[in-house]
């Protein structure tokens with residue numbers, strides 16, 4: 001089954017942009033949402049009548065219900081909503097910067113809840129559809145390097161699990177994706193080795209979006225984090241991972 005109408009929030013770069021490109025190439029009409037309008041316009045120009053651009057800051061949560069209605073009306077239907085917006089500012093090992101922390105909670109978590117609540121309401125009524133949240137392996141443990149990024153991804157996973165438990169009885173899929181490292185603007189400064197490219201990640205995410213539940217993108221990540229999750233805290237604390 002092909003998707004025919006989709007919303008991608010966080011569509012202007014990285015994984016979100018690659019998801020829009022793949023969906024559009026498969027014939028899906030996609031609403032591409034983010035703040036950088038020039039990036040979205042470029043996508044809309046490449047895929048005329050298929051990619052619809054909407055400039056929106058996910059921190060403006062009170063505007064989401066009206067925008068959601070406008071977007072679904074413009075699309076003429078909806079069977080997939082993907083929330084990919086995310087930020088991970090650099091945080092020093094001894095730094096506690098509430099402004100950075102609040103921004104991560106707003107973009108990675110509150111924005112997701114604002115958008116995916118709307119998707120849940122619609123799909124509960126239409127009794128079909130798929131909701132996909134891009135979490136991270138980073139949510140599997142509280143690590144010393146990124147306390148609040150880890151927190152937002154853990155909370156997102158719990159929220160999505162609860163949505164899944166609510167919506168499965170209506171035939172709605174709720175999918176949590178937990179990627180490992182991907183080469184994008186977010187991670188450019190980290191010079192990651194063995195990182196996946198965004199297009200490969202997008203292809204895997206769309207494949208896994210067919211199956212409700214929680215998915216790592218690679219078996220090796222699932223295995224590694226199955227072990228990491230079980231390391232007792234007093235030992236984990238000393239490992240500095």
Ligand SMILES: NC(=O)c1ccc[n+]([C@@H]2O[C@H](COP(=O)([O-])OP(=O)(O)OC[C@H]3O[C@@H](n4cnc5c(N)ncnc54)[C@H](OP(=O)(O)O)[C@@H]3O)[C@@H](O)[C@H]2O)c1
Pocket residue numbers: 009010011012013014015016017033034035036037056057058059084085086087088107134135136137178179180181182183184185186187
């Ligand atoms: N890269 C990795 O290694 C990795 C690993 C695991 C999970 N992830 C997750 O994957 C998702 C995509 O990240 P990426 O790696 O593709 O990074 P990216 O290239 O930096 O893309 C981030 C996207 O989020 C959007 N965004 C940020 N702030 C926003 C705001 N206030 N309002 C609306 N949109 C906003 C950006 O659009 P604008 O700036 O134009 O608004 C952009 O489209 C994120 O949730 C990230 O946490 C990434």
